[in-house]
Amino acid sequence: MHIHRLEKIWIAFGLVMLAVFLTVLGIFAFSQGVQTPHSYAHQGVDPEKLSETPPFDQPGVYQIGENEYEAVIVTYAFGFNPGEITVPAGARIHFVVTSPDVVHGFEIAGTTVNLMSIPGEVNRVTYTFDKPGEYLILCNEYCGIGHQAMYTKLIVI
Amino acid sequence: MANDLQRQPANADGREAEPALWGTFAAVLIIGALFVAGWFGAFGLFLARN
Secondary structure, eight states: OOOOOHHHHHHHHHHHHHHHHHHHHHHHHTTTOOOOGGGOOBBBGGGGGGGSTTTTTSOOEEETTEEEEEEEEEEEETEEOSSSEEEEEEEEEEEEBBSSOOOEEEEESSSSOOOEEBBBBBEEEEEESOOOEEEEEOOOOSSSGGGGGGGEEEEOO | OOHHSSSOOOOSSOOOOOOOOHHHHHHHHHHHHHHHHHHHHHHHHHHHHO
């Protein structure tokens, strides 16, 4: 089969591009200790019984260390519990998120916090808020008639 | 006459000429450059927000 010389060059370019992307991502992920959630650490909850299941029976932000917090968040149609969150600059927050009704999104705009809040599942992410300001927390997964109004804010002072 | 429109131009030795692809090559390289720029742009945003 005859392949044009320029076509060979273009195919080579494409393969090299793919190899570079995978290598950069691979080294970055490995150096950051990124892993898939461990199956042995899987925590399921009964979405209909959240009000009786710790820690979701008491949603809120709890201090667990020096400028370190655990934020237990329940996303519901159509809001977040707790609503507004205020933390000092440099706060390292461990978010623990679930939903009692439908799938919601939990994104903090301008940060790398962007996860799904799924009934029956507990999702977690940790982020350090170095820069003061107001951060929009929004639901980015369609959840019903009030989805566009489902947002709150996180204030870093 | 209709046949002339469908046949590739013939070389002196009767073989078909290779298609001239330099313009296509330039165009896909530009698109490839956009891919690379977009990829590193998104990666850069991720690093900045981390």
